[in-house]
Amino acid sequence: MFALPALRYDKMNKGTFKGGVHPYEGKELSMDKPTVKLLPGKELVYPMSQHIGAPSKPIVAVGDHVLMGQKIAEASGFVSVPISASVSGTVKDIKPTLTVSGSIVDAIYIENDEQYTPVEGLGEKRDYTKLSKQEIRDIVKEAGIVGMGGAGFPTFIKLTPKDENAIDYIIVNGSECEPYLTSDYRMMLEEGDKLVDGVRIILRLFDKAQGVIAIEDNKPKAIEHISELVKNEERIRVQVVRTKYPEGSERQLIKAVTGRKINSSMLPADAGCIVNNVDTVISIHMAVAESTPLMRRVVTVSGDAIVNPQNFNVKTGTKYSEVLEAAGGFKVKPEKLISGGTMMGMGLFDVNIPVTKTSSALLAFIKDPMLLVPEGPCIRCGRCVEACPENLIPQMMMEAAERFDDASFEAISGMECMECGSCTFVCPAGRKLTQSLKQTRRSILDNRKKK
Numbered sequence: 001m002f003a004l005p006a007l008r009y010d011k012m013n014k015g016t017f018k019g020g021v022h023p024y025e026g027k028e029l030s031m032d033k034p035t036v037k038l039l040p041g042k043e044l045v046y047p048m049s050q051h052i053g054a055p056s057k058p059i060v061a062v063g064d065h066v067l068m069g070q071k072i073a074e075a076s077g078f079v080s081v082p083i084s085a086s087v088s089g090t091v092k093d094i095k096p097t098l099t100v101s102g103s104i105v106d107a108i109y110i111e112n113d114e115q116y117t118p119v120e121g122l123g124e125k126r127d128y129t130k131l132s133k134q135e136i137r138d139i140v141k142e143a144g145i146v147g148m149g150g151a152g153f154p155t156f157i158k159l160t161p162k163d164e165n166a167i168d169y170i171i172v173n174g175s176e177c178e179p180y181l182t183s184d185y186r187m188m189l190e191e192g193d194k195l196v197d198g199v200r201i202i203l204r205l206f207d208k209a210q211g212v213i214a215i216e217d218n219k220p221k222a223i224e225h226i227s228e229l230v231k232n233e234e235r236i237r238v239q240v241v242r243t244k245y246p247e248g249s250e251r252q253l254i255k256a257v258t259g260r261k262i263n264s265s266m267l268p269a270d271a272g273c274i275v276n277n278v279d280t281v282i283s284i285h286m287a288v289a290e291s292t293p294l295m296r297r298v299v300t301v302s303g304d305a306i307v308n309p310q311n312f313n314v315k316t317g318t319k320y321s322e323v324l325e326a327a328g329g330f331k332v333k334p335e336k337l338i339s340g341g342t343m344m345g346m347g348l349f350d351v352n353i354p355v356t357k358t359s360s361a362l363l364a365f366i367k368d369p370m371l372l373v374p375e376g377p378c379i380r381c382g383r384c385v386e387a388c389p390e391n392l393i394p395q396m397m398m399e400a401a402e403r404f405d406d407a408s409f410e411a412i413s414g415m416e417c418m419e420c421g422s423c424t425f426v427c428p429a430g431r432k433l434t435q436s437l438k439q440t441r442r443s444i445l446d447n448r449k450k451k
Contacts, residue, residue: 016242017252019389021422023245023343025218026180029309030302035186037313038326042112044317045097045354046072046083049105051152053079058108064091069122069293071142072108081144081154085110086295086315088117098353100339100346107354110317124291133164133205136288143287144294144357149173149248149277150340152358155284158276159205161269167206168272171257172199172281174215174222175241175248178341181361183298184278186311188215188222191282196229198281199236201288202274209274211236214257218243245343246420250275252389264416297359301327305334305364320351320362336368343421373430384423384433390416394423394433401440406447409440417441 048055054077066072066085073083089112097107128136141156161167172195176184188195199211213230215223217240230236241247241256251262253275260271268275276284279298286292295316302309307328314323320339324330337348340360351362384394392413400409409415417437424434 016244016247017255017389018391019387019422020244020246020252021387021425022243023179023425026302026342027182027185027218029180029306030300030311031182031185033310035183035190035298035311035313036326038315038318038323039114040087040112040315040318041322042114043092043319044085044087044089044110044112044315045319046085046108046110046317047097047099047105047354047356048073048083048107049099049103050083050316050356050358051081051146051154053077053081053154055105056080056083058094058106060091060094060108062091062093065089066091066110067119068116069119069295071293072110075141079154079157081146081156082142082293083108083144084293084295086317087112088115089113098350099356100348100353100359102346121291126289126291128201128204128288131288136201136205139288140284142293143283145280145283145287146294146357147277148279148283148297148358148360150344150358150360155276155280158269158274159202161267161274164206165208166272167209167269167274169254169258169274170199170202170206170209170211171253171273171275172211172213173248173250173253173275173277174213174219174226175253176219176278177216177243177245177248178343178345178361179245180302180363181300181341182302183300183311183360185219185222187278187282187298188219189225192222192225192229194282194285195226195278196233196236197289198283198285200233201284202276202281203235206274209235212239212257213237214239214241214253216241216243216247245422246389246418249389249418249420251418294357297355297357299323299355299359300361300363302361303334303338303364305330305332305366307331314355314359316355316357318355320348320353320355320359323355323362324351324364330364332366334364334366336363336365336370338363338365342369343425344419370432373428375431376429378431379429381428383426383428387422387426389420389422390418392416394437397440398431398433398436401436406440406444410444415441415444
């Protein structure tokens with residue numbers, strides 16, 4: 001019988017962490033609608049920076065004809081991954097493009113021939129039980145898979161820790177704690193078999209590990225469905241965790257599932273854990289078992305300004321404007337557009353930007369919630385301290401940030417901030433704490449690099 005490591009919580013308990021907040025979820029707008037597969041328009045744009053690390057390097061030239069699934073850019077460093085075409089067509093240009101972050105990066109422009117002619121071998125079934133560990137890692141690398149929960153860290157690196165025998169838990173982040181987002185939820189319901197098989201594949205790399213699929217308790221259908229799929233699995237189980245933001249953060253999820261703690265100087269592997277997003281694990285299945293690189297994203301389009309909120313299976317390179325049109329467009333012109341969730345997403349001023357590997361949602365709101373509460377002075381209520389999942393003192397950190405006092409900011413553990421937005425969410429004075437803390441952390445990190 002397979003020996004499981006000691007657990008702080010069993011599958012009937014609901015693990016959690018200290019702090020956190022309970023924002024309005026908004027998931028009812030899209031969670032009960034099946035995912036719609038969306039074909040793109042004539043032009044697709046593939047930015048070379050779709051992940052943490054060195055940007056990819058184009059290996060095609062203007063005028064080249066490419067096939068769906070063909071590699072069009074290669075990794076340019078160790079922390080980097082390839083990019084594959086999601087359609088067949090002609091390379092029309094290689095030039096800069098605007099991205100969600102507001103940065104301008106090089107991109108490959110492909111004119112879609114609408115034939116979707118696949119590269120040889122695309123979609124072929126593969127018996128991964130006959131593959132070595134290194135062959136599995138190499139396939140994940142070549143497939144261009146990155147963390148699809150938002151960070152975009154190359155997955156093959158996560159799957160290659162210093163000591164694979166020190167890994168006790170493969171944790172699948174099925175929390176999806178960001179308000180309005182329901183793409184992972186829909187994938188658990190619609191592609192649960194691929195999710196479980198993806199966990200099986202990862203477990204082949206770690207002989208002593210247990211697979212844990214962590215799902216918040218506001219998703220009973222997903223809990224029931226995935227539990228049924230793993231009922232006969234010796235090494236995989238479902239862990240119900242409490243609905244609370246930011247439950248899906250790696251640090252908080254590890255604490256909720258295992259009771260172990262990590263900080264900013266540690267990796268999850270240092271606590272014997274590897275954490276992957278639902279879509280990442282499904283992408284691992286697609287790459288290893290079905291010979292398909294990462295070239296699609298499931299995107300939630302939601303918010304009170306959207307005509308028909310729902311999820312779309314979108315080919316990477318598709319423009320946000322096309323996904324928005326498929327959802328019926330806007331009811332009225334929104335005051336706020338966000339790429340990602342309301343807590344950690346980025347504000348948008350243009351929807352003519354491409355969907356990338358890390359795109360998770362397009363949210364539109366009739367009113368900008370940040371403008372509803374005017375910013376005032378701190379009233380020393382302490383709510384930000386209670387809400388902080390890292391047990392920090394955001395009020396003191398912001399005071400240091402406003403003085404440009406980096407030394408004091410670091411002395412009170414300011415670099416442990418995850419920029420989750422919980423402090424800003426609960427502040428009755430409407431103070432933009434997260435924005436100030438984020439800017440200070442970036443400044444400190446930039447200065448460290450210069451030194």
